[in-house]
Amino acid sequence: MRSVIVHKEELAPGYKLFVIRSPQVAKKIQPGQFVMVRVHEKGERIPMTVADFEREAGTITMVVHEVGKTSRMLAGLEVGDEILDLLGPLGKPSEIRHYGSVVGICRQGTAGALYSILRALKQAGNRVTVIMGAKSREYIIFEERMRGFCDEVVVATDDGSAGMKGYAVAALREYLKKNRVDYILAIGPTKMMKTVGRIAKEHGIRATASLGAIMLDGTGMCGACRVTVAGSTKFACVDGPEFDATEVDFDELQRRQEFFREEERLSFELYEEGT
Amino acid sequence: MREKRVPMRELSPEERVKSFAEVALGYSAEEAMLEAKRCLQCRDKPCVTGCPVGIDIPAFVQAIREGEFERAIAVIRESNYLPGITGRVCPQERQCEAKCRLGRRYEPLAIGALERFAADWERARGVRKPAKAESTGRRVAVVGSGPAGLTVAAYLAERGHGVTIFEALHEPGGVLAYGIPEFRLPREVLNAEVEYVRSLGVEIETNVLIGATYDIDELFELGYSAVFLGTGAGLPRFLSIPGENLNGIYSGNEFLFRINLMKAYLFPEYDTPVKVGDRAVVIGAGNVAMDAARCAARLGAEVQVLYRRSEVEMPARREEVRHAREEGISFRFLTQPAAFLGESRVHAVRCLRCELGEADESGRRSPVPVAGSEFEVEADTVVIAIGQSPNPIIAMKHPEIETTPKGTIVVDEHGRTSREGVFAGGDITTGQATVIAAMGAGKRAAKAMHAYLRGLSP
Ligand SMILES: Cc1cc2nc3c(=O)[nH]c(=O)nc-3n(C[C@H](O)[C@H](O)[C@H](O)COP(=O)(O)OP(=O)(O)OC[C@H]3O[C@@H](n4cnc5c(N)ncnc54)[C@H](O)[C@@H]3O)c2cc1C
Ligand SMILES: Cc1cc2nc3c(=O)[nH]c(=O)nc-3n(C[C@H](O)[C@H](O)[C@H](O)COP(=O)(O)OP(=O)(O)OC[C@H]3O[C@@H](n4cnc5c(N)ncnc54)[C@H](O)[C@@H]3O)c2cc1C
Ligand code: SF4
Ligand code: FES
Numbered sequence: 001m002r003s004v005i006v007h008k009e010e011l012a013p014g015y016k017l018f019v020i021r022s023p024q025v026a027k028k029i030q031p032g033q034f035v036m037v038r039v040h041e042k043g044e045r046i047p048m049t050v051a052d053f054e055r056e057a058g059t060i061t062m063v064v065h066e067v068g069k070t071s072r073m074l075a076g077l078e079v080g081d082e083i084l085d086l087l088g089p090l091g092k093p094s095e096i097r098h099y100g101s102v103v104g105i106c107r108q109g110t111a112g113a114l115y116s117i118l119r120a121l122k123q124a125g126n127r128v129t130v131i132m133g134a135k136s137r138e139y140i141i142f143e144e145r146m147r148g149f150c151d152e153v154v155v156a157t158d159d160g161s162a163g164m165k166g167y168a169v170a171a172l173r174e175y176l177k178k179n180r181v182d183y184i185l186a187i188g189p190t191k192m193m194k195t196v197g198r199i200a201k202e203h204g205i206r207a208t209a210s211l212g213a214i215m216l217d218g219t220g221m222c223g224a225c226r227v228t229v230a231g232s233t234k235f236a237c238v239d240g241p242e243f244d245a246t247e248v249d250f251d252e253l254q255r256r257q258e259f260f261r262e263e264e265r266l267s268f269e270l271y272e273e274g275t
Numbered sequence: 276m277r278e279k280r281v282p283m284r285e286l287s288p289e290e291r292v293k294s295f296a297e298v299a300l301g302y303s304a305e306e307a308m309l310e311a312k313r314c315l316q317c318r319d320k321p322c323v324t325g326c327p328v329g330i331d332i333p334a335f336v337q338a339i340r341e342g343e344f345e346r347a348i349a350v351i352r353e354s355n356y357l358p359g360i361t362g363r364v365c366p367q368e369r370q371c372e373a374k375c376r377l378g379r380r381y382e383p384l385a386i387g388a389l390e391r392f393a394a395d396w397e398r399a400r401g402v403r404k405p406a407k408a409e410s411t412g413r414r415v416a417v418v419g420s421g422p423a424g425l426t427v428a429a430y431l432a433e434r435g436h437g438v439t440i441f442e443a444l445h446e447p448g449g450v451l452a453y454g455i456p457e458f459r460l461p462r463e464v465l466n467a468e469v470e471y472v473r474s475l476g477v478e479i480e481t482n483v484l485i486g487a488t489y490d491i492d493e494l495f496e497l498g499y500s501a502v503f504l505g506t507g508a509g510l511p512r513f514l515s516i517p518g519e520n521l522n523g524i525y526s527g528n529e530f531l532f533r534i535n536l537m538k539a540y541l542f543p544e545y546d547t548p549v550k551v552g553d554r555a556v557v558i559g560a561g562n563v564a565m566d567a568a569r570c571a572a573r574l575g576a577e578v579q580v581l582y583r584r585s586e587v588e589m590p591a592r593r594e595e596v597r598h599a600r601e602e603g604i605s606f607r608f609l610t611q612p613a614a615f616l617g618e619s620r621v622h623a624v625r626c627l628r629c630e631l632g633e634a635d636e637s638g639r640r641s642p643v644p645v646a647g648s649e650f651e652v653e654a655d656t657v658v659i660a661i662g663q664s665p666n667p668i669i670a671m672k673h674p675e676i677e678t679t680p681k682g683t684i685v686v687d688e689h690g691r692t693s694r695e696g697v698f699a700g701g702d703i704t705t706g707q708a709t710v711i712a713a714m715g716a717g718k719r720a721a722k723a724m725h726a727y728l729r730g731l732s733p
Binding site for chain 1: 443444445480481482483484487488489509510511513515519520522523525526528529532533537538542543544545546547548550619620666667668
């Protein structure tokens with residue numbers, strides 16, 4: 001099945017949005033699911049969340065954050081280019097139902113991954129608030145799209161150039177002082193999600209985190225993505241990627257994410273030298 | 276009468292551990308003809324009873340003896356679509372060669388080596404024109420491109436059915452592509468066999484996960500009249516002991532997938548990394564364990580295999596164990612891991628010594644850990660190769676397809692599942708077995724599918 005880029009947009013420095021024609025994936029995808037992508041013949045397989053989809057048009061949208069070689073190569077593709085391999089939809093869909101009052105929390109590009117889930121939660125009758133964190137104003141991504149349906153949009157920047165000054169988790173604490181919340185959904189850096197899990201536990205609120213475990217096949221065949229949740233091992237690609245944020249061993253996740261750091265750096269340096 | 280086989284040339288262990296080049300080099304025409312001379316041409320063909328697909332072994336051996344290599348490969352191809360592969364990876368010592376009459380007094384005939392010779396001879400000539408059958412107008416979907424799926428596809432395409440294989444990964448071949456290393460099965464051999472299947476008109480669609488990208492109902496809606504499930508046993512088992520998620524601990528599948536499918540041994544030319552430290556421990560003693568151990572040795576580690584039973588119970592092919600030993604891999608038997616130790620990365624495996632107790636349901640004496648016998652084995656890399664379970668994705672999506680408590684799909688002797696028009700075979704129905712067993716199951720199911728397709732009203 002061919003997957004062709006039909007639209008590309010720069011959202012912020014190092015963040016690109018792609019709309020990709022991939023009709024069968026677009027037909028089947030549910031909010032919270034992801035695809036595995038490979039961009040060249042000697043390339044690795046990496047997971048990318050589907051931020052949005054249009055079943056009629058047969059397209060899916062993803063937001064790519066350039067952090068290393070593969071994401072940079074992906075970000076370098078242009079309209080009309082084909083994505084060599086794209087497999088999906090993978091993972092369990094986000095659990096969409098009526099919780100009551102819902103808060104989504106993200107940082108920079110992960111707003112993309114949160115977007116279609118929050119929209120579906122809104123359609124399911126929830127009151128939806130999104131807390132968007134970023135380094136500075138220019139890294140607040142998807143704000144307009146979120147304002148399109150969210151009941152409340154809270155912005156927090158590290159430097160105070162937009163919204164509140166500080167981290168998103170600080171904004172969450174503030175928000176919880178004044179509002180009743182029934183469900184929190186966190187997608188972002190592991191440290192952020194760990195803090196969200198702790199806050200949710202303190203407040204006795206149900207919370208979910210979408211884990212960025214290292215993946216290889218993405219279909220349950222390797223166990224590279226294993227994470228510990230409530231003391232037992234799960235495969236993030238088939239049992240997740242969303243898990244109870246109050247039960248995830250985030251420290252283990254962080255260590256596992258860093259295991260190939262030296263190799264990733266080498267790969268990136270060689271690539272940058274060559275281009 | 277030669278009592279011993281004509282030995283097959285091999286790379287020296289010193290050369291081997293430096294590369295992923297094929298270890299066994301195959302027979303020359305002279306060597307093959309000389310070995311073929313040893314065959315007694317037994318009238319009752321005991322060797323054939325040991326072959327899961329019933330190749331007429333004396334007939335092809337006789338052809339080789341006479342230098343009629345084209346006839347030899349034709350005989351093999353009557354019953355086996357992937358001879359270049361099976362000649363390399365079948366556990367012949369437990370199949371045809373175990374039944375060979377020569378084996379009563381001498382070394383059994385080197386049947387696998389001769390099969391491989393015939394297949395390599397054919398591939399080197401590079402001319403193989405499939406006979407095109409007239410189209411039946413029927414279409415079949417095959418799920419999974421391992422040996423079971425490839426066999427079903429080839430059989431049905433030869434009979435004029437339109438066949439599409441759907442494969443979840445980005446390359447076809449199943450375990451042959453992601454599991455078995457190049458030094459046992461060079462990719463050119465696999466690619467040639469896959470090309471042959473394609474040349475019969477079979478379409479292979481990679482990056483399609485059935486149960487996710489399409490479900491089985493959609494396949495029928497798309498106009499496929501029958502479906503074959505050959506999805507294999509790809510779900511890795513873990514030990515469920517403390518420390519198992521430490522860095523540096525891989526499942527056999529992850530380790531081999533990185534190295535073989537993603538070519539991590541060529542990192543950074545290829546993007547996927549694998550980290551193999553100085554001391555690797557491999558847990559298990561099947562083919563997966565041997566492959567992992569030999570890969571780790573090639574990547575520079577000192578390798579030790581831990582197995583909870585004793586040497587005679589090792590399920591791996593004998594040749595792999597011999598090759599592993601020659602390559603400097605050591606074995607520690609009657610040893611069971613109890614915990615993995617380390618902060619971030621693993622640095623040791625805590626083990627228990629075992630004794631052999633009563634025979635278990637497999638007829639093998641089961642290991643019993645000895646209390647107080649703990650000891651530690653240093654390791655910065657661990658590969659857990661204690662077996663794989665059936666891939667669960669399709670069964671989860673399709674409860675109407677009956678499965679056993681072990682997760683295998685239930686089929687009758689014709690490969691029929693509990694859902695009309697859906698057939699299955701290979702590791703998904705038996706649990707992890709062999710390439711040739713998967714092909715045999717594929718062939719039985721393909722025959723039944725052919726009959727089923729002909730019985731459908733047009
Ligand atoms: C379920 C899931 C959904 C994701 N969705 C998105 C998304 O929508 N947009 C986006 O920009 N990123 C997403 N990611 C993260 C993205 O997959 C990684 O950033 C990407 O793999 C990095 O590859 P690289 O070669 O560019 O960087 P590298 O230099 O190889 O790695 C940088 C960091 O990315 C992580 N990483 C590396 N390889 C993998 C891998 N095979 N699988 C997972 N993480 C890896 C590691 O933690 C590493 O430290 C997602 C990850 C997961 C698990
Ligand atoms: C490392 C290793 C070494 C081995 N060595 C030997 C050996 O030396 N000799 C021997 O005889 N046997 C060996 N075996 C066993 C042998 O490889 C298997 O028994 C055989 O490959 C089973 O074939 P299969 O066609 O049933 O499945 P597989 O070869 O497992 O192929 C199944 C395919 O289906 C695909 N798939 C799964 N689910 C889906 C889905 N839902 N949609 C689409 N595609 C899907 C998978 O990606 C895979 O490609 C070895 C196994 C391993 C793992
Ligand atoms: S049993 Fe051995 S000797 Fe007899 S026909 Fe078969 S291969 Fe030849
Ligand atoms: S990525 Fe291989 S099992 Fe999850």
